Amino acid sequence: xxxxxxxxxxxxxxxxxxxxxxxxxxxxxxxxxxxxxxxxxxxxxxxxxxxxxxxxxxxxxxxxxxxxxxxxxxxxxxxxxxxxxxxxxxxxxxxxxxxxxxxxxxxxxxxxx
Amino acid sequence: xxxxxxxxxxxxxxxxxxxxxxxxxxxxxxxxxxxxxxxxxxxxxxxxxxxxxxxxxxxxxxxxxxxxxxxxxxxxxxxxxxxxxxxxxxxxxxxxxxxxxxxxxxxxxxxxxxx
Numbered sequence: 001x002x003x004x005x006x007x008x009x010x011x012x013x014x015x016x017x018x019x020x021x022x023x024x025x026x027x028x029x030x031x032x033x034x035x036x037x038x039x040x041x042x043x044x045x046x047x048x049x050x051x052x053x054x055x056x057x058x059x060x061x062x063x064x065x066x067x068x069x070x071x072x073x074x075x076x077x078x079x080x081x082x083x084x085x086x087x088x089x090x091x092x093x094x095x096x097x098x099x100x101x102x103x104x105x106x107x108x109x110x111x112x113x
Numbered sequence: 114x115x116x117x118x119x120x121x122x123x124x125x126x127x128x129x130x131x132x133x134x135x136x137x138x139x140x141x142x143x144x145x146x147x148x149x150x151x152x153x154x155x156x157x158x159x160x161x162x163x164x165x166x167x168x169x170x171x172x173x174x175x176x177x178x179x180x181x182x183x184x185x186x187x188x189x190x191x192x193x194x195x196x197x198x199x200x201x202x203x204x205x206x207x208x209x210x211x212x213x214x215x216x217x218x219x220x221x222x223x224x225x226x227x228x
Contacts, residue, residue, distance in 0.1 A: 043220060
């Protein structure tokens with residue numbers, strides 16, 4: 001079973017602070033890692049993807065990947081109340097007919113004004 | 114507009130009455146997938162398809178069928194729905210890069226209730 005683990009939260013941070021979201025995965029062969037944001041009742045929306053070890057920055061978001069530790073994280077700088085949502089970590093793995101995507105259960109983030 | 118569409122968006126049905134949830138994408142994506150989302154269980158993959166006529170089981174395929182006769186469509190079929198299939202269903206598609214599911218676009222979701 002290909003596991004993707006996240007703390008369910010809720011993670012509460014004050015407005016303007018850095019929110020740090022973490023994810024671990026079990027399949028050492030995984031190559032691609034994704035962070036999705038999901039507002040309540042809505043569909044997941046891709047915000048970051050990362051393939052290589054190290055950091056990848058996009059605006060206020062930074063994804064960090066450490067394949068040796070099987071760990072991927074998402075940092076949100078200058079957090080805003082509009083960032084309050086559930087953040088889903090997703091990891092690809094090789095299957096019989098190609099590749100599939102496994103999701104963690106998500107971390108709920110609450111940014112308080 | 115590039116999008117993934119699902120129909121119906123909401124459905125209430127009764128146990129045993131066959132139903133189909135349609136999914137269509139207009140981005141010429143090769144990869145399509147169905148997920149269900151339940152409180153406390155997260156998103157779980159039901160079936161996926163790497164291309165036309167190529168489908169594979171995900172984590173929770175029991176009670177579901179799919180077909181991929183055309184690139185743009187990937188319907189989800191419940192032959193005999195049961196109450197434990199009450200859930201929020203998402204269809205998704207992505208262009209398949211060399212390493213598999215790349216930027217995955219999700220449909221708006223279908224909320225299914227089986228009585």
